[in-house]
Amino acid sequence: MTLKNADQMRKAELAQIHIAKTQLGLADDEYRSLLLSVTGKTSSKDLTWQGRKLLLNHFKKIGFKVKANKAGRPAPVVTGDKTSLISKIEAQLAEAQLPWAYADGMAKRICKVDRIEWCDPEQLTKIIVALIKDAKRKGRYTE
Known part of the structure; x- marks a missing residue:
């Protein structure tokens, strides 16, 4: 994986973490407490890729549902000339x-x-x- 791809993946995972926080209705203090208990860190920006995966998996266990984004939709089928x-x-x-x-x-x-x-x-x-x-x-x- 190139550095650019790793950085893009990090940004996507951090975005997903914050989407999960919102979707689960976590207040900032609840989120930080959960983050500390699951990963040992107080900020998601300090997480390694393993920490981000661990946190996202925990969010999924407590009810976070990953939704497909617009870019994830299949392209329309081209019909006709x-x-x-x-x-x-x-x-x-x-x-x-x-x-x-x-x-x-x-x-x-x-x-x-x-x-x-x-x-x-x-x-x-x-x-x-x-x-x-x-x-x-x-x-x-x-x-």
Whole structure:
């Protein structure tokens, strides 16, 4: 494991510890007491990887449930050819009263491609998902 990966893992585990603290409804003094009794440390930043694992396992024993994050969701299945996906994007833009330039901007931001026509089906699906999320946020989406 590289140093960068180890640091990312440490940050993820520390985040999970604090999510567990919140999910379990532990007050700060309760959390610190539990931390000291389980690991012998008074701060999670001082924990080794073994200490973090020990603490997370203890949290799971007392009721912490790990939830999948958005990044952990499976990618949407790409169905249809490029033409049908672009047609769907066109319909979404029309419904939102947005110009094609908006879709090109999304392609640039999301896919790092200058124009929507140059996107592959997987990239087009990402843009469709983003447009659906926007429609849901703005109350235009009905399933």
